[in-house]
Every structure is written in C-alpha cells, then in structure tokens.
Amino acid sequence: MKKVETGSxxxxxxxAPDRFWISDTISPEAKAKMETLVSYARAYQTNxxxxxxxxxxQARRQMREQMMEVFNAPLLEQLKPTIEAVELGxxxxxxxxxxxxxxxxxxxxxxxxxxxTYLSARSSLKSAVLMxxxxxxxxxxxxxxxxxxxKWDEITMQVITAYQALLKDGYEADGVGFFGDSAGGSIxxxxxxxxxxMGVPMPAALLLHSPSTDLTGAGDTLxxxxxxxxxxxxxxxLYRISQYAEPSDRKxxxxxxxxxxxxxxxxxxxxxxxxREMLLSDSVRLCQAIRRDHGDATLDLYEGxxxxxxxxxxxxxxxxxxxxxxxxxxxxxxxPEP
Numbered sequence: 001m002k003k004v005e006t007g008s009x010x011x012x013x014x015x016a017p018d019r020f021w022i023s024d025t026i027s028p029e030a031k032a033k034m035e036t037l038v039s040y041a042r043a044y045q046t047n048x049x050x051x052x053x054x055x056x057x058q059a060r061r062q063m064r065e066q067m068m069e070v071f072n073a074p075l076l077e078q079l080k081p082t083i084e085a086v087e088l089g090x091x092x093x094x095x096x097x098x099x100x101x102x103x104x105x106x107x108x109x110x111x112x113x114x115x116x117t118y119l120s121a122r123s124s125l126k127s128a129v130l131m132x133x134x135x136x137x138x139x140x141x142x143x144x145x146x147x148x149x150x151k152w153d154e155i156t157m158q159v160i161t162a163y164q165a166l167l168k169d170g171y172e173a174d175g176v177g178f179f180g181d182s183a184g185g186s187i188x189x190x191x192x193x194x195x196x197x198m199g200v201p202m203p204a205a206l207l208l209h210s211p212s213t214d215l216t217g218a219g220d221t222l223x224x225x226x227x228x229x230x231x232x233x234x235x236x237x238l239y240r241i242s243q244y245a246e247p248s249d250r251k252x253x254x255x256x257x258x259x260x261x262x263x264x265x266x267x268x269x270x271x272x273x274x275x276r277e278m279l280l281s282d283s284v285r286l287c288q289a290i291r292r293d294h295g296d297a298t299l300d301l302y303e304g305x306x307x308x309x310x311x312x313x314x315x316x317x318x319x320x321x322x323x324x325x326x327x328x329x330x331x332x333x334x335x336p337e338p
Contacts, residue, residue, distance in 0.1 A: 020230050023276070026304040030316040037312065038230060050239050051117075057148070061118055068123035075314070081129045089165035091158050092143040094121040096128040102136020106175045106334040109163055109203070110139050111191075113182025113210075113308060115240035116147040116155075127181055127209075127311040134323040135330055139179070140166070144187070148243035152190065152255035155244075159191040164200065173201035174335040178267075181308045182279075183244070185211025189257035189269075189286065196264060205333035206269040207326055210308045212282055213258040215241050215250040219281030229278040231307040237278075258285045262293035269297045270329045272322050274305025300325055 020038045022031055051057045084095040096110075108131060112124035121128075121143035128141045144150070144158045166176055180188030185208040196202050217238050226234040245255040253260035269290055273283040283299060290297035302309065302318050310322040 017227050019228055023304040027317045030313050030318050033313050033316055041230060057117065064118050065120065065123045068119065072126045075126055075129060079129060079133055081132060083125070088140065088162035091162040093162060094128065094141045094143065096125065096132050096139040096141060098133045098136065104137050104337055106137050106177065107171060108137050108139045108177045108179050109166065110141045111144065111159055111180040111184035111187045112141060113184045115237060116183045116244035117240045118146065130311055130314055130323070131179060135327050152245045152249065155187055156191040156194050156254055159187060160195045160200065163195065167201065172335065174204045176203045177205045177207065177330055177334065178203050179207045180211065181209035181311070183212050185209065186213055186257060189213065190254040192267065193257060193260050194254045202265065202267050204267060204335065205330065206267045207329065208269065208271045209310055210273045210277060210279055210283065211271065211286060212241065212279055213256060213286040214282055215245050215256045219285060221278050221281040225278040225280060228276060229307065230276065232278055234278060258282060258289060260289060262290045262295045266290055266295045268333050270300060270326065271297065272300040272310060274302045274309050276304055277307040279307065
C-alpha cells in the first residue's frame, strides 16, 4: 500500500490499493500464473515519458516485439502451428492454423490489441494460435497500420478491405467470424458497424476479449478499478488511445463503438472479460448498447481475471472455460458444416 494525496485542503491522504494484489477467489493455477506475471510487471514498469517522435514509437515497438517473441516462443514450440504470410486485398495478414488442421470451412478474422500503437500480427501470435487450436478454424490475423501513423478511419478500412478480400475469394459471410482483443476489440466492432453501413454483408458472429469501446475515457470502472488493474495503467492507456482518434472523433461510433446504433442489425456478439480490469465498463456498456437495440450480445464475466486473460493466463481453468464457451458460441452461429 502507498499514500495517495486526496487533494483536499486538510492534506489528508489515503492508502492506495496494491494493484498487484491477487485474489484468493481465483483458481490455484491462475493464481500461480498471475504471481509470475506480477513479478514480471513490477520489474517491467518504468513510468517512461510518452512517446512523441517517430523514433520514440519505433524504438518502443521494437522492444515490445522482442519481448513478445520471447513470451510467445514456448507456446509456439509446443503447438507447432502452421503460419503463412499472405495478403488480403493488399493488407498484410498472417494465416494461422493448428498443427493438425481441422476440417471446418469456417474461418476467423483476428485483429490484435496493443493499445492501438503497439504489437503486430507476428507479436500477437499467441492469441491467434490459441483460438486456432481451440476451434480448429483457420485464423487470419490482420497486420494493420498502427497509430499514430494511421487513425481509426484508415485502420477500420484496412480491416474491411481484408474481409472483403475473403468474400471475393469465395468465403461466405456466414462462414466468417471476427475476433478482437483489447484495442482490437474496438477496431473489430467499429469496422463491423462501418461495413454494415456500407452495405457489405455482415459476418456470422463476433468474439471480443476485454474490448476498449469508449475513447473518451468515460465509464465507471475507469475510475473505480484504475488503481487495481495489474495490467493497464490509466494515463498510459489514455495517451495511446489519443493517438488513434482526434478529440472531435472520439464519440464517432466507428472509433468508439459504445456510442454505436445497433438497431440496423449486428452479428451475435460474445464479450469475455474479467472483474480486475479498468476497461470492464467498456464491455458492459457495449453489451448494453447492443441489447438496447434488440441485438444479441452476451457478457461472459470471470472472477478476478485481468485484461485479455484467456491468452494471458492460458491453460488455467478460467481460460479453458472461456475457450470452451467460445467454441460453443462459434458453432452456434457459423453456417452448418457440410
């Protein structure tokens, strides 16, 4: 615990919670894995100044790419997935399939997280590989241009272009699902709202892990859980969000899907998240917005779990349950297999 000034005239202070505290109500397996990750997080966090120049962004991206390569290596060695670099309508993409291919014709288009500014299809392979392994479906991971080099309008159009290329290649819309985590969840949801309004056939279903859906930083848990989130730091997250959209665009539903109009139709949506992340309200509000407009949305909530826990805490009972429910969800909403 540490002292935090309240800002009041009487100079009182309160005890700030330990953001790395781990609840006893999660599984022993998750607790053990969280302890390892917390040790890493304590050592990694540097309170560095925000990146400003192109050189700043590139240096930090390179560092994170190298870090994630090490982080992903054990899983890739264990599962030995098939990974192929392809282009979809000129958009670079990684085609990911499990070592023993499934027989399903259905596919998943994946958009990675990273706060809109970091990571790539290569460094986020763990999420794509785990989904391919769990489902047997081929996963196409979109290597979109990061912010601040590109904003929401260009990035969502890159995702739409990749999807349209799949349709042109002969895939049917009801055989394609979209998957996004964190910032990728925002990009996916905004892209689908946009392609719907363009008159493009909508995909079969949408799976989101811990989506960021409101670029304005509103939402109850942005205040109530910010000091208890072991994986995200509020000021850093808000700064990176600011690179994705100008202030005048931050309530545009294609950039902030929490403000979207879902009455024109929207695919069935499964949102999976945990109770230990400050973006919890983003998931709740998106689910409410879809349901408000009579859409099909399910909020699948997990006790004590942090941001993007299914891939972060893979192999734990909580992550296994999330993937099991995801598989059931896909099978319910994809076109029937021949």
